[in-house]
Amino acid sequence: MIIARYLIKEITQTLFAVCLVLLIIGLSGQLVNVFSDVAAGILSVNTVMIVLGLKSLKMLMVILPLSLYLAVLMTLSRFYHNNEMAAISASGISQIYIVKIIVSFTFLFSILISIFSFQIIPWANGLQQEISLKTENATELEGMVAGRFRESSSGVGVMYVEDISDEQTQMQGVFIQQRLKNNAELIIRANKGHREINQQTGDRFIVFENGVRYQRTRGKLDNTVIEFAEHGVRVKEKISVIKEKKQTAIPTLELIKKEGLIYKAEFHSRLAPVILCLLLSALAVPLSQTSPRQGQYLRLGLGLFIYIVVTNLINIGKTWIVHGKVPPMLGLWWIHAILLALVIFLLMHQLGFRYLFSKRKQ
Numbered sequence: 001m002i003i004a005r006y007l008i009k010e011i012t013q014t015l016f017a018v019c020l021v022l023l024i025i026g027l028s029g030q031l032v033n034v035f036s037d038v039a040a041g042i043l044s045v046n047t048v049m050i051v052l053g054l055k056s057l058k059m060l061m062v063i064l065p066l067s068l069y070l071a072v073l074m075t076l077s078r079f080y081h082n083n084e085m086a087a088i089s090a091s092g093i094s095q096i097y098i099v100k101i102i103v104s105f106t107f108l109f110s111i112l113i114s115i116f117s118f119q120i121i122p123w124a125n126g127l128q129q130e131i132s133l134k135t136e137n138a139t140e141l142e143g144m145v146a147g148r149f150r151e152s153s154s155g156v157g158v159m160y161v162e163d164i165s166d167e168q169t170q171m172q173g174v175f176i177q178q179r180l181k182n183n184a185e186l187i188i189r190a191n192k193g194h195r196e197i198n199q200q201t202g203d204r205f206i207v208f209e210n211g212v213r214y215q216r217t218r219g220k221l222d223n224t225v226i227e228f229a230e231h232g233v234r235v236k237e238k239i240s241v242i243k244e245k246k247q248t249a250i251p252t253l254e255l256i257k258k259e260g261l262i263y264k265a266e267f268h269s270r271l272a273p274v275i276l277c278l279l280l281s282a283l284a285v286p287l288s289q290t291s292p293r294q295g296q297y298l299r300l301g302l303g304l305f306i307y308i309v310v311t312n313l314i315n316i317g318k319t320w321i322v323h324g325k326v327p328p329m330l331g332l333w334w335i336h337a338i339l340l341a342l343v344i345f346l347l348m349h350q351l352g353f354r355y356l357f358s359k360r361k362q
Contacts, residue, residue, distance in 0.1 A: 003093055004101045007075070011105065015071035019063055026059045027052075047131050054124045061116050065273050066307065068109055069280040072102055073303045076288035095351055099285050106281040110274050117270045118252040126249035157186075161193075169195045174208060176233070180215075187214040188231070196232070205232040264328035265321035272314050272332050279339045280307065286346035310339060 034051055076098075079085040088098075149160045162173030171193040178186045190211025197204050208231045216223040247255070247266040255267055283306070287299050313335045320326040326334075 003088060003091075007098070007101055008105050010075045010078075011071050011102070014075050015067055018070050018074070019067040022063045022067060023056070023059065026063065027056060030055045030059070051128065051131065054128045057116075057120055057124045061113075061121050061273065064109075064113055064116070065277050065280065068106065068277060069284055069303070069307060070300070072106075072281050072284035073288050073300060076285060077290060077299060080288060080290045095285065095347070099282055099347065102281050102285060103278060106278050110277040113277050114274045117273050121270075122249055122251055122255075126245060129246060129249050171206075174206075174211070183218040185216055185218065188212075188233070189214075190231070203234055205234055207232045261322050261324060261328060264331070265318045268321060268328075268331040269314070269318050272335075275336050276310065276339075279336060279343060280310075283339065283343045283346070286343070286350040289350055310335065313338075 030052065034048060034055070076085070079088070089095075146161055146164045149158050151158050157176065157178030159177075160173075160175040161171045164171050172191070174188070174190045174193040176186075176188040180186055188208060188211060190208035192209040194207055194209075195204065196207045209229065211228060211231065213226040213228060213231060214223070247262055250258070250263070250266075252267070252270065255263055255270075284303065287303055287306075290299060314332055317326060317332045317335055321328060321331060
C-alpha cells in the first residue's frame, strides 16, 4: 500500500503539471483566434469568455488522456533513472503489480474522461453552435466595438462609433459609409445615435442626432448635403437560419438511437478516449523501462510517436466508418486490439516469456 500511494502521488503531481502546461499552450493559440474573430466582427464581445470556456473544455478532452499517458511514462522513467524501480523490484514487487496499480488509478480517471466525452463535450458543442447561430442571425449593430471600423455583412459599407454603451443602444460619434446602386455613395456623420424599434411594424432603426448626410454619385456633380436634427435608418434584419444539430452536439443517449454511419462514427470517437486511457497507461509501464546510464526521458519521444500514430489511426478509422469501409459494429475496436496486443507483447518481453509458462506450471 505504501508503494501504491507513493506511485499514485508521483503520477498525480506530474499529471497536474503536464496538464497545466498543455492547457496554457492550447489556450494561448485559442486566444489569438477568438480575439481575431472579435476584431473581425464575427464574434460578439459579450460571448468571448463563454466561447473561451467552451474551447477550454474541448481542449481538456484531448489534453487529459495525453497528460495521463505522459505522466505515467515520465514518472516511471524517473524511477528507472534514479534506481527507485530497482529497489521496488528488490522488495519483491513485480511489474504486474505496478501495472495493476496504474490500471486501477487509470480506471478511476477514465470515469472522468467518460463524463467529459459522453456528457460535457456534446453539451459544449451544442452551446457553441447556438452562439454561432445567434451571431449569424444578429443585426449589424451586434458586436460593434468602440473605436473600430466594422464592415457590413453584405460588404457594401462600413460603420464606426467613437463610443457605445454596454447594451449597444446608445452611440457617440457615429460614422456610416455605404455604397448604393449606380455608383452612388452615402455617408452619414452624427454626434449621437441610438437604437429604436417601431412599435407598429417591429422594424429596427438607428436614429442619428445632430448630423450631416452626404450623398453623391461617382463621376457626377449631383452631390447632396442635408443637415438634420434626427435621421432614422432602417437596420436590415438577417434571415433567421435554423440549422440541425451537428452530430458532435447530439447527446449520447440520443446519438445511440440514431441510424446512419456518421452517427455510428461519432459514438465510436466518443468511446475511444476512454479505452485509450486504459491502454496507453498500461503501455507506458514497459515503454518507460530504461537503464540508469540512459537518459531519464529517453523513451518519451517513442511514446509520443506511438500516441500520434494511434490518434491518426482513430481519425482514419472514423473516416472509414463514415464511408462504409469498416462495419459500424467493428468500429474502432481493431485499433484498440492492436494497441492491446502491443501492450501484452511489451509486457511479456519485459518480464520474459518464461514468466508466463512458469505461472502456468504453478
